[in-house]
Amino acid sequence: MITLITANWLLYLIALLIGVVTAFWVWAANDREASARDNFITEDDLLKNAGEPVQPEEPKTEQAPPPVVKPEPKAPPAPAPVAVAPAPAPKPRVKPAAPKKEDVPAPAGKPAIPAAVGEPDNLRLIKGVGPKLNTLLISLGVTRFDQIANWKEAEITEVDKYLDTFSGRITRDAWIDQAKFLAKDDIAGFEKKYGKL
Amino acid sequence: MPLLLENLLLLLITFAIGLALGWFVWGRNKEEY
Numbered sequence: 240m241i242t243l244i245t246a247n248w249l250l251y252l253i254a255l256l257i258g259v260v261t262a263f264w265v266w267a268a269n270d271r272e273a274s275a276r277d278n279f280i281t282e283d284d285l286l287k288n289a290g291e292p293v294q295p296e297e298p299k300t301e302q303a304p305p306p307v308v309k310p311e312p313k314a315p316p317a318p319a320p321v322a323v324a325p326a327p328a329p330k331p332r333v334k335p336a337a338p339k340k341e342d343v344p345a346p347a348g349k350p351a352i353p354a355a356v357g358e359p360d361n362l363r364l365i366k367g368v369g370p371k372l373n374t375l376l377i378s379l380g381v382t383r384f385d386q387i388a389n390w391k392e393a394e395i396t397e398v399d400k401y402l403d404t405f406s407g408r409i410t411r412d413a414w415i416d417q418a419k420f421l422a423k424d425d426i427a428g429f430e431k432k433y434g435k436l
Numbered sequence: 437m438p439l440l441l442e443n444l445l446l447l448l449i450t451f452a453i454g455l456a457l458g459w460f461v462w463g464r465n466k467e468e469y
Contacts, residue, residue: 243443254447255454262458 350397352390355383362387364421366433367412372405387418 244251359382363373379401381387390398395409402408409415413433420429430436 240442240446243439243446247443247446250443251446251450254450255457258451258454258456259458260454261451262455263462266459266463 346400349380350394350401352380352394352397353386354380355386357383357385360384360421364436365412365414365417367408367414372402372408375402375405384418384422387414388422390415 359377362368362376362382362384363370365384365387368376376382379398381398390409395415399406399409417429417433420426420432426436
């Protein structure tokens with residue numbers, strides 16, 4: 240066996256790499272989609288709420304190219320903005336959102352939302368709700384699909400305050416839309432849009 | 437065991453090891469929510 244490995248080590252290395260790449264494709268690809276959506280939401284929010292922090296970054300990138308072409312005196316300061324400007328540009332857009340979520344601790348008690356009526360559903364059927372979120376939701380009095388399906392902006396914001404580190408998941412993972420399908424028992428419609436249950 | 441079969445088995449094992457490594461890095465934390 241050892242002779243076989245030493246003879247074909249490159250082949251095994253390739254097989255190992257294919258395994259890693261497959262794993263990356265399966266698990267990390269979903270994460271990238273989610274984070275891309277998250278970034279889009281935070282960028283959108285920043286543009287709506289505070290356009291000022293975003294605007295100063297744009298002139299920097301516009302100013303940067305001309306000094307490179309222009310005469311020597313302006314050439315030295317040019318590389319610094321070019322090198323620095325693109326790097327911090329995407330980070331501040333994400334960073335302001337993160338501290339907001341972490342700085343505000345989840346309040347004690349339960350959110351002021353309509354109570355669930357009837358037998359509890361298995362909320363883990365909602366894509367993006369795992370065991371931790373499920374337990375948290377139950378402790379908040381959220382137990383049914385129809386309850387989630389009827390949430391409006393006010394309820395989403397209210398519940399979001401109690402989700403702590405999971406804040407933003409309701410909209411990002413489209414819980415309302417998912418819950419609408421599940422509340423109607425429209426499994427086919429759900430699976431068509433969100434994948435197998 | 438024929439040489440070809442042994443080779444294939446080893447390739448499958450290394451693929452599985454790669455997959456496990458990848459899961460450990462990218463897939464493991466997905467179960468925490």
